[in-house]
Amino acid sequence: MISWLEKIGHRAIEVLKKVGEASLLFSQALRWTFMPPVYFKNIIQQMEVIGVQSIPVVLITSLSTGLVLALQSYTGFKRFHAENLVGTVVALSLTRELGPVLTGLIVAGRAGAAMAAELGTMRVTEQIDALSTLAVNPVKYLIIPRLFAGLIMLPILTVFADMIGIVGGYFISVQYLQANPVIYIRRTTEFLEANDIFGGLLKACVFGILISVVCSYKGFNTEGGAVGVGKATTGAVVISMILILVSDYFLTMLLFKQ
Amino acid sequence: MIEVVDIHKSFNSHHVLSGVNLTIEKGESMVVLGGSGTGKSVLLKIIMGLLKPDQGTILIDGTEIIHLREEKLNEIRKKFGMLFQGAALFDSLSVWENVGFGLMEHTSLSKAEIRNRVTEKLAMVGLKNIEDKMPSELSGGMKKRVGLARAIAMNPEIILYDEPTTGLDPIMADVINELIIKLKHEIHATSVAITHDMTSAFKIGDRLALLYQGVIHRIGTPEEFKHSEDPVVRQFVTGSSVGPITAG
Amino acid sequence: MKGFTTEARVGLVVILGAVVLAYMSMQIGLFRLGKEKGYRVFVVFDSAAGLDQKTPIRLAGVEVGKVEQLELTDGKARVTFRIHPEYRIRKGGKAIIRSAGLLGEKYVELISGKEKNYLNDGDTLAESETLGDIEALVAKFSEVGSDIKAVTVSLREVIGTKQGEEDLKSILTNFRKFSQHLDELIVNNQDSVGETISNLKEFSEFINDDVPDLVDSLKRVASNLEAGKGTIGKLLKDDQLYEKLNSAMDNIQKITQKVNNGEGTIGKLVTDEKAYQRINTALESLNNTLGRIDRFKTSVGLRNEYQTDTTQKNKGYFSVRLEPRADKYYLLEVVDDPRGTVNQSSQTTTVGGVSTTTTRLTTERKLKFSLEMGRRFNGIDIHLGLVENSFGVGAGYMVFDDRFRLGVDLWDFNSVDPQSPNPHLKTTASYHFYKYLFLQTGYDQMLNAGLKTSFVGGGMTLDDEDLKYLFGAAGSLVK
Structure with missing residues (x-):
C-alpha cells in the first residue's frame, strides 16, 4: 500500500519536474527572443511548416465541420421552427470553439509531431550539441522560431477555418436545406460579434504556444535513441492535445462568460 | 591552455568523474584514454561547457567557464572546434552549409567567400566536389571528414575529438589520424582527443592520460605508456581482457 | 510551387489571413469602410423596453433602417435611428415599439406622418408609443376584465345577499317541480297522445274518402235490413236464429270460462306459468341459433374446369362454403365429373367346370360430393375430408390480399380405376378479380400419366351479403 502511494508521489513529482523544466525552457526562450541574433530565416521556415503546409488539412476539416454542423442544427431546430438560427449557430460555434480547437488539434498532430520528432532526432544524433560547439544557442536557433511560428500561424489558420466553415454551412443550408440565403447571411453577420472572432483567435494563439512549447521541449529533451524519439513524439502530441482541450475550457470561461 | 581542476560529475548516483585533474598545454595534443563508459565523453563535454560539473572548474586560457552565462560562453566556444563521434552533421543542410555554418552565423562574409573557404577546408580533409551533397548521401568516413572540416572552418585554437577513429575501417582510421597530425602541424591548435583506439592514441598523442575509476x-x-609497469596501464595498452580493470 | 520561395509563401498566407480577418470583421460591422450610409432620426420613448442596437425599423412592413444607439435623457430613452438613404419619411408620424412574434423579438414600427415635408438627418420624431402587440392585447383583456368585474359585482348584490339566495332557491325548486310534472304528463300520455294523433289522422282520411260511399252503402243496407232482405236481414228478423245464437254464445262463454279457470289442455297451456317459460326459452334459443347462423359467413359458388387433354372436357362444381370464424371453414361441394365414378364388379361364370372370372368396370357419371373442414393460418390454408367421394387433403397459399391462391389437393388413395392407380394430385392457381369472379389454371391427375391434363377454368362466388340482397330483391318481386 505504501509503495503504491510512493509510486504515485514519485510520478507526481516527475510530472511537476517536467512542467517546471518546460516552463523554464519557455521563459528562457522568451528572454532570448529579444536579444540578438534573431534567426528570421528559421522563423519563416517554421511558419511554412506549421502554417502553410497545414492549410489543406485545416480547410478540409473545417469545411466538413461547417457542413455537418449546419445539417445537424437544422434538423434539430426544425423541430421547434427555429431553422433561421442555423446560420447564427454555425458562425458562433466555429468562431468561438470549433475553429480554434480543431485547428489546434490538427496542427498538434501534424506539425507538433514533426517538431518533436525532428528535435528528438537532432538531440539523439548530437546535432544540438554540435550547434552549441559552433557557438550557436540551440534554443534561439531551434525553439524560438517554432514558438513564434505557432503563435502567428495558428490564428491565421483559424481565420481560414472559420471562413471556410461558415461558407460550408451557408452552402449546405441554401442548396440542400432550402434555407433563404439572404436571411442566412443576415443571421450570420447580425449575431456574430468581434468578441467571438477575436476570442477564438486568442485561443488559437494560446494553443499555438502550447503546441510549440510542449513539442519542442519533448523533442529537445529526448533520451535513448530511436525509441526515445518515438516516445517523445507520441508523448508530445498527446500532451499537446490534452492541454489544448483543457485550456480551451479555462479560456472559454475567461473570454466568454456572461 | 586548458585546465581541468577537480571535476566531479555523477548521473543518478552513478559517480562518473570523481576528481579529475588535467592540464593541457597550448599547442599540445592530449589523448585521454579509458574504457567505454568511463566518462571520457562527459569530460570532453564539460570542457566544452556542454555539461556543468557538480564540483570543480575548468579554465580556458585562464578564464573560468563554469559560471559563465550563455552569451559569454559562446564567445569562448568560438575558440573551439569539436568533432563528434557520429559527426553530428545537420541533416537538413548541405555539406557546404554544414561546414560553413559557423562562418555564416558569426561572420559577415558573403556566400561566395564562405563557399571558397569551405572548399578549402574540405580540400584539407581530402574531400572534393561534395559541397552540394546532403549528409545522408555520404559514407561514414566522409561524414567524419566533413565534420572535421566543419570543426576547423573557423580556425579554432582548440580542437576536441570524440572517438575520432571509432567505427571506421583501419585505412580510414589512419586517414583521420594523419589528418589530425597534419592539422596539428598546420594550424598549431591544441587538441584533446578521447579514444580507446591505442594505435590512434600512440600516433596522434603528445601525451596520454588514462581515465580510470573517475580520476x-x-x-x-x-x-x-608503452613501457609502463603499472598493471592498469599495461592491461589497457595491450588490450587484454585479463587484468585489474576487468577484475575490479 | 517552384520559384515560390518559402518566404513568399509564408508572406502570402499571412496577408491572406489578414485580408480574410478584415473581411469578416467588416461583415459583422466592426469597422466600416467609408462614411456611414443613411441619415439619423431621433425619437424619445418613455421606455425603450426590448430595443437594442440593430433592432429593425419597419414602415408598412418594409425594413427602412436600424436602431443605432440608445441614450438616457431626462429619465426617458432617446433612441437614434439610422434610416437607409433611399427611404423618405413624412414628418408628423409616430414610432411604436412592437413585438414580432411569440418570442418577443422587438422591432420599431414607423407610421408615416401626413405633413408635406420629409424627415431629415438630425430631426426628431415627436410621437412615440411603447406598446408591444402582446401588451396591447393584455391591455384589452384588462378592459374586458374590469367590465366583467362590474357585472359580477351587481350580480353579487342580487344573489349574494341572504334574501337573494332564498329567492333563487325557491325559484329553482318551483322550476324543478314544474318540469317534473310536465315530464310525467308527457310520459304517461305519450302513447295515448300518439294514438290519438294517428287515429285522428286515419279518421280524417276515412271521413274524407270513405264516408260518402259508406253513407250510401249504409243507406242501402239499412233499407234491405228493413225489408228483411239478405242474410243479416233474415237474421235480424229471424227469431229462431236469435235463439240459436244465444245458446251458442252461452257455450262459448262456458268454454272460455273453463279456459280461464285452467281447465282443459288449452286452458292449462294458457294458464301454466312453466309452460310459458319453456316456450319462451325455446324461442330464445332458436333465436340465438338463428343468430349464430346469421353470423356465419356463407358463400356460394359455381365453377367450371375445361380440361385440355381428356376426351370429356368440362367438369363443373357447385360449392357452398361456411366460415364460422375467420380461420375456420367448411366446404361442401357437388361435383359433376365427366369421368364419373369407376366401379369394379367381378362375375364368375362356371361353364363346364371351367370357371371364368370376368371383372367389369362400370363407369357411372354420378355426381360426386366433397365435404371438407379447413383451417387457415395467415396466408396458408389446410383442409381435409371427403373429396369427390374419397378421402383427401389439400393446402393452399394466398397472397396479394387473398386475391391469388396457389393450391395443392391430393385424394383418392385407393382407387379401383385402372387408369388411376396413383392418388389424384391436382395443383391449381387461382386469381380473383372483381369481387365475384375468378380464373383458374393448373394441372390435374399429375401422378397418373394416362389421365394427366392441364386445365383452365373460372367461376363466380357470392357471399351472404349478396345472397341477402338477392333474396330480398327476389322477395319483393314476388310481392
Whole structure:
C-alpha cells in the first residue's frame, strides 16, 4: 500500500519536474527572443511548416465541420421552427470553439509531431550539441522560431477555418436545406460579434504556444535513441492535445462568460 | 591552455568523474584514454561547457567557464572546434552549409567567400566536389571528414575529438589520424582527443592520460605508456581482457 | 510551387489571413469602410423596453433602417435611428415599439406622418408609443376584465345577499317541480297522445274518402235490413236464429270460462306459468341459433374446369362454403365429373367346370360430393375430408390480399380405376378479380400419366351479403 502511494508521489513529482523544466525552457526562450541574433530565416521556415503546409488539412476539416454542423442544427431546430438560427449557430460555434480547437488539434498532430520528432532526432544524433560547439544557442536557433511560428500561424489558420466553415454551412443550408440565403447571411453577420472572432483567435494563439512549447521541449529533451524519439513524439502530441482541450475550457470561461 | 581542476560529475548516483585533474598545454595534443563508459565523453563535454560539473572548474586560457552565462560562453566556444563521434552533421543542410555554418552565423562574409573557404577546408580533409551533397548521401568516413572540416572552418585554437577513429575501417582510421597530425602541424591548435583506439592514441598523442575509476590514473608520453609497469596501464595498452580493470 | 520561395509563401498566407480577418470583421460591422450610409432620426420613448442596437425599423412592413444607439435623457430613452438613404419619411408620424412574434423579438414600427415635408438627418420624431402587440392585447383583456368585474359585482348584490339566495332557491325548486310534472304528463300520455294523433289522422282520411260511399252503402243496407232482405236481414228478423245464437254464445262463454279457470289442455297451456317459460326459452334459443347462423359467413359458388387433354372436357362444381370464424371453414361441394365414378364388379361364370372370372368396370357419371373442414393460418390454408367421394387433403397459399391462391389437393388413395392407380394430385392457381369472379389454371391427375391434363377454368362466388340482397330483391318481386 505504501509503495503504491510512493509510486504515485514519485510520478507526481516527475510530472511537476517536467512542467517546471518546460516552463523554464519557455521563459528562457522568451528572454532570448529579444536579444540578438534573431534567426528570421528559421522563423519563416517554421511558419511554412506549421502554417502553410497545414492549410489543406485545416480547410478540409473545417469545411466538413461547417457542413455537418449546419445539417445537424437544422434538423434539430426544425423541430421547434427555429431553422433561421442555423446560420447564427454555425458562425458562433466555429468562431468561438470549433475553429480554434480543431485547428489546434490538427496542427498538434501534424506539425507538433514533426517538431518533436525532428528535435528528438537532432538531440539523439548530437546535432544540438554540435550547434552549441559552433557557438550557436540551440534554443534561439531551434525553439524560438517554432514558438513564434505557432503563435502567428495558428490564428491565421483559424481565420481560414472559420471562413471556410461558415461558407460550408451557408452552402449546405441554401442548396440542400432550402434555407433563404439572404436571411442566412443576415443571421450570420447580425449575431456574430468581434468578441467571438477575436476570442477564438486568442485561443488559437494560446494553443499555438502550447503546441510549440510542449513539442519542442519533448523533442529537445529526448533520451535513448530511436525509441526515445518515438516516445517523445507520441508523448508530445498527446500532451499537446490534452492541454489544448483543457485550456480551451479555462479560456472559454475567461473570454466568454456572461 | 586548458585546465581541468577537480571535476566531479555523477548521473543518478552513478559517480562518473570523481576528481579529475588535467592540464593541457597550448599547442599540445592530449589523448585521454579509458574504457567505454568511463566518462571520457562527459569530460570532453564539460570542457566544452556542454555539461556543468557538480564540483570543480575548468579554465580556458585562464578564464573560468563554469559560471559563465550563455552569451559569454559562446564567445569562448568560438575558440573551439569539436568533432563528434557520429559527426553530428545537420541533416537538413548541405555539406557546404554544414561546414560553413559557423562562418555564416558569426561572420559577415558573403556566400561566395564562405563557399571558397569551405572548399578549402574540405580540400584539407581530402574531400572534393561534395559541397552540394546532403549528409545522408555520404559514407561514414566522409561524414567524419566533413565534420572535421566543419570543426576547423573557423580556425579554432582548440580542437576536441570524440572517438575520432571509432567505427571506421583501419585505412580510414589512419586517414583521420594523419589528418589530425597534419592539422596539428598546420594550424598549431591544441587538441584533446578521447579514444580507446591505442594505435590512434600512440600516433596522434603528445601525451596520454588514462581515465580510470573517475580520476586520471596516469599521464605520460606514448613511450612511457608503452613501457609502463603499472598493471592498469599495461592491461589497457595491450588490450587484454585479463587484468585489474576487468577484475575490479 | 517552384520559384515560390518559402518566404513568399509564408508572406502570402499571412496577408491572406489578414485580408480574410478584415473581411469578416467588416461583415459583422466592426469597422466600416467609408462614411456611414443613411441619415439619423431621433425619437424619445418613455421606455425603450426590448430595443437594442440593430433592432429593425419597419414602415408598412418594409425594413427602412436600424436602431443605432440608445441614450438616457431626462429619465426617458432617446433612441437614434439610422434610416437607409433611399427611404423618405413624412414628418408628423409616430414610432411604436412592437413585438414580432411569440418570442418577443422587438422591432420599431414607423407610421408615416401626413405633413408635406420629409424627415431629415438630425430631426426628431415627436410621437412615440411603447406598446408591444402582446401588451396591447393584455391591455384589452384588462378592459374586458374590469367590465366583467362590474357585472359580477351587481350580480353579487342580487344573489349574494341572504334574501337573494332564498329567492333563487325557491325559484329553482318551483322550476324543478314544474318540469317534473310536465315530464310525467308527457310520459304517461305519450302513447295515448300518439294514438290519438294517428287515429285522428286515419279518421280524417276515412271521413274524407270513405264516408260518402259508406253513407250510401249504409243507406242501402239499412233499407234491405228493413225489408228483411239478405242474410243479416233474415237474421235480424229471424227469431229462431236469435235463439240459436244465444245458446251458442252461452257455450262459448262456458268454454272460455273453463279456459280461464285452467281447465282443459288449452286452458292449462294458457294458464301454466312453466309452460310459458319453456316456450319462451325455446324461442330464445332458436333465436340465438338463428343468430349464430346469421353470423356465419356463407358463400356460394359455381365453377367450371375445361380440361385440355381428356376426351370429356368440362367438369363443373357447385360449392357452398361456411366460415364460422375467420380461420375456420367448411366446404361442401357437388361435383359433376365427366369421368364419373369407376366401379369394379367381378362375375364368375362356371361353364363346364371351367370357371371364368370376368371383372367389369362400370363407369357411372354420378355426381360426386366433397365435404371438407379447413383451417387457415395467415396466408396458408389446410383442409381435409371427403373429396369427390374419397378421402383427401389439400393446402393452399394466398397472397396479394387473398386475391391469388396457389393450391395443392391430393385424394383418392385407393382407387379401383385402372387408369388411376396413383392418388389424384391436382395443383391449381387461382386469381380473383372483381369481387365475384375468378380464373383458374393448373394441372390435374399429375401422378397418373394416362389421365394427366392441364386445365383452365373460372367461376363466380357470392357471399351472404349478396345472397341477402338477392333474396330480398327476389322477395319483393314476388310481392
